Amino acid sequence: MSDLIHYRLEDGLALIGLAHPPVNALGQPLRAAIIDACERAAADERVEAIILYGEHGMFSAGADITEFGTEASFAEPDLPSTLVRLTQIHKPLVAAIGKLALGGGMELALACGYRIGEPSTRVGLSEINLGLLPGAGGTQRLPRLIGAESALNLILSGQQIDAERARMLGILDRIATAAEQLLDEARAYANELIDYGAPARPTEAWPEPAEDLPGDFLARYRTEHEPRWKSRLAPRLVLSALEAACLLPLEEGLARELALFKQAEASRQSKALRHVFFAEREAGRIPGIGADIALRKVDKVAVIGAGTMGGGIAMNFANAGIPVALLELKGEALDNGLMQIRKNYEISVKRGKMTAEQLEQRMDLLFGTLDYNDLADADLVIEAVFEQMEIKQQVFRTLEKVCKPGAILATNTSSLDVDAIAATVSRPQDVIGLHFFSPANVMRLLEVVRGKATAPDVLATTMKIAKHIGKLPVLSGVCFGFIGNRMLEPYSREAHRLVLEGATPAQVDGVLTGLDLNMGIFSMLDLAGIDVSFLIRDSNRAAIAHDETYCRLGEELYALGRYGQKTGRGFYLYEGRNCKEDDEVVVLAERLADELEVPRRSIDDQEIHDRCMFMLINEGIQLLDEGIALRASDIDLVWINGYGFPAHLGGPMHYAEQLGLDKVLAGIEHYRHVLGEYGQMWFQPAQLLERLVAAGNTRIEII
Template identity: 65%
Template sequence: MYTLIDYSLDNELALIGLSRAPVNALGHALRLELQAAFRQASADPAIKAIVVYGHNLPFCAGADIAEFGGADFTATPGLPDLLIELAASAKPMVAAVGGLALGGGLELAMACGYRIAEPKARLGLPEITLGLIPGAGGTQRLPRLIGAEAALEAILSGQPLNAARALELGLVDRIASSAAELLGEACAFARELLQAGAPAQPACPYAAPGAALPENFFTDYTARKSGQWKGQAAPHLALEAVRIACEQPLEVGLQRESELFAEAMDSPQSKALRHLFFAEREAGKVPGIDASLPLRPIRKVAVIGAGTMGGGIAMNFANIGIPVVLLEQKREALDRGLAHIRKNYEISAKRGKLSQEQLEQRMALLFGTLEYADLADADLVIEAVFESMEVKRQVFATLDEVCKPGAILASNTSTLDVDQIAACTRRPQDVIGLHFFSPANVMRLLEVVRGKATAPDVLATALKLGKQIGKLPVVSGVCYGFIGNRMLEPYAREAHRLLLEGATPAQIDRVLTDLGLNMGVLSMYDLVGIDVGYLIRTPLRAMLAQDPSYCRLADELYALGRYGQKSGRGMYIYEGRERHDDPEVLAMAERLAAELGIQRRVISDQEIHDRCLFMLINEGIQILDEGIALRAGDIDLVWTCGYGFPTWLGGPLHYAEHLGLERVLNGIRQYREQLGAYGELWLQPAPLLERLVAAGKTRISKD
């Protein structure tokens, strides 16, 4: 009768086992069978109580996101109506939460009158991460179970609670002794309830969740938190839903929640976040790389360079129990690097994220050396030295001599040609780029750069290992700057040119942060280092000679030793972390504009937005057309995970689709014509963009 439900009887108990692999997503087919099983148990007079559990699977990961926007999502029974039906059960229902109960899964558990969880269970409402709010009773039932403030924290953070915290808050009634004993103890719990004559739905601990709140709670909460939400709509909708829970009966709240959920789901922000959700799942799929391909074992890693980047890279592997050899040229640098790693771990320990024992275990996995010979048995070697082709080629030539056959040789280069690096070895098939982002122990993005000779098993091993260390690996082909930094170049170029034409650093950065970026491009270079930007531009000097205005102001700042935050002066003046505008920079821009014959004028915010963002988008489309990136979603992941582009805009290419490809193309053409020789040189629409618009396409795809 059932294909997605394991329905069985245990004397007076009906056991409804959700059995839709891999995580019991509540798609339409599972909802239908769950409803049928519930009705069967409800109609059977021999059944006195019901236990819902995950049959050899996690309890439930929530709604099936693949159905969003389609007919199956709204098909009867919809999840909200199904859970209203379950919550009205005349028989006690126990949710046995194994593994996880997230989103609609937790809403299912809350619709049951009672909950028991295994010790390692995670329970949460992560809808906010998709620009949504809980839409099947979560904003109404959770405040009644654990109180409005705790419910708001759980809903707005999107972070799951562990079983112990869930018990403390009252979200679960008890914790099973182990995962193996969960179902048996859930049945015992149900029988206890029957013996005690417990009601099918116990009284809510916070039947009136607003009663305990101070006056003006929601107004004050909004004032405190709205600055953190940066124009995102979903947090405000969630706050409104919880406010309704505090002021209205459950039936009214459920109806209002449904309306607010629909508003969130139809919003461009949620569509953008769902785009990234699916893009992340596609990113690991590489044509020609079969899942059955044997991988190279990685039992020991070596990192060359114990600076900030090298140390951060080493921590990623120590964190998952892989021994790491850290190589430096001088003892002082090595000791300094190891001390910095320890300091990072100590900070984590102080924050309660690590025990002292775990700290020492991770430090014990790190072995410092000054000798290349100690790298001989490493399975993976990652070079993290100075960004110079000459230096890197020297390192790889040495690695070619000392490393064992089959070892993967990786460069952490951010801009240089991986094929040129590989060419100085006798094993180019073993060479790959692994571009970590700083701080490498924190930032999630990992650009995996596939050289023309990189072996398939090397690429596949790198992708799997990236996931194991908690990164989001995105494949890039070889070109200057790969995906992220290549797109950064025209984006930054327009910002620097706008300074000469009449905009101020503060205006440019404000336009970008108002859009939702974490920081403006000029502030970013001050943070990274104007000297770093200068050195990265060095390989481009010959090409850039045709435009004497190219990043000219940044070059002047470099010549003056104004390297940004680390020197106290860059585009801005710094007093500690506090930033101030600098009249000298404005005067310098005026002088350079006069020398270069650039007419200064009032620059609108709209022009700043269009020129910076359209050229960022244009370069991304060109990268896709060249095959450097496999898909548009990969480009969006790089910029949202690595460069602070707002996730609720979905990344640069998704944002272009939202704006309209025709608008982007017309804007580029307009500025190309308006800016004369400069526009003719730099503002050339990507051929793929022109083809897409000519064909009436609204989505960016190479196909």
């Protein structure tokens, strides 16, 4: 018997334990071991029922993702045929689901006739998050277990559901009293099945998965949801697979599902999403920072500034059960900040995402203060004051006096020089940048900015605590704007310039949202506040090369008091949440173009795409060459999670690789020549891009 399986016979029961830590990924070796063990049990006359469980607690988190897109994905025995064989065993097969049954792991459980979980068990079919659909029976067996509509919603959400919800839907037959009792109660359940002469598989709960649904249900579902799917392929393939479950016998439905799965697996979108999956794993690995490094204790946090950003940051820690001191200089501002935090939690209660008791527990973890001395025992202090160097430096001078030795001093800045802030204290090794994205209690991304003096244990501690509060930490070096906002500059610059040259804000935004970006650049600037972007750019003029046309349109709108959504006028006009084009912006662009002697012309969508995307990509490659970003994939994570770049394109660096680095370089060189002085000034290819193309490399990496 394989080392991947623990097999034993106990009183007529074959106990088959999956022993492939950490998550019992269902790669080819484990699949082979499972089928061998189950065949052995099926052939043994002493065995009356079989229990499949996780030897170390975990049932299975799914397929081995490293196999996708390779021959190993369907190496014999492949998962679909393995599970078909399990359904043919003539003895009751019980899945005892500890901790997780996700993706292929849930499909394994569905192939068993009976299922019992522990109270903390979570199950789900998460393949949609990788641009895939369940390919080992999930889209066919689940609808026959819980009905087509419930199955469709669960598969398309990709979400994990808890044990009680799974039991109510009919996925779990029972829930054990405790995790420690799971295997014992699975044994008892199996013995009950034997005593009652239960069949190897119970009768299907939904032999006709769509029997209670209108005949046009799937067609209407497609019409309703396709606008939200945009260009994503996987949701459409899921719907096709569910249609097969409703119309075809199981065997034919399984064949249809498998064909659809292979189509998804071969798609660029799935390749991009798998790239993102592995990028998230890699982002936490920092050269020179080993797993054995001693971390600093973070039992209490302080946040300076109770505004929108500071309050959101404080909520992250309270949500994780960590006490937070929230400091403001004026009582009214502190009261307003705490009141807004409570309102945010109350919204979560109304939506059923937390209980009233949990709200009070989290508010009890928040301590408001007007006195810096109350921060003396904080292990981590995060300032979230106005984005102005002098103000932040003054805050750090005060922290120098009141904070205990070894406290981590963090600045929440989106663009300022972390080293210049650290230079104001005598312990720069304790200083780090933490760029939370707004709203800070919602946005997953956290840019962790390492200063030149930041101590390794400060960096390691910060990366760990970021994950503890549910963030995706991505490391950046110090420069203007770090990774995200530095790349935003040339992207935004080209959008502004294109409008001067003859495009409209709506045309530019339409090209970008046509790529499935969440928002176009002008909509994003209106949402964030034109005043905010102007003040950031104005305070960093020394760090950004300028000519007189640089984002001039935005500066004119700022001068007019048109700050975007907050004032009802920006690049667009706003009536409540409704947005419409503003002819006055076009007139303003025409006037500015005339003053600046910028020729106006008709601009096609391809030029808009190339100029915005190629400059975004070029800046990212430059950041990698400078060592500001550790990896191209880190840049992708920043833009997917902080700026709405579509994950199914893999982020701007992965997108560049799909376009072809030679094409990106050729496009930059083209506009360098055809745009005159402007092109000569701005369309400078990153040297790393030139080196990569010259070497014939198709991947973005340091050479």
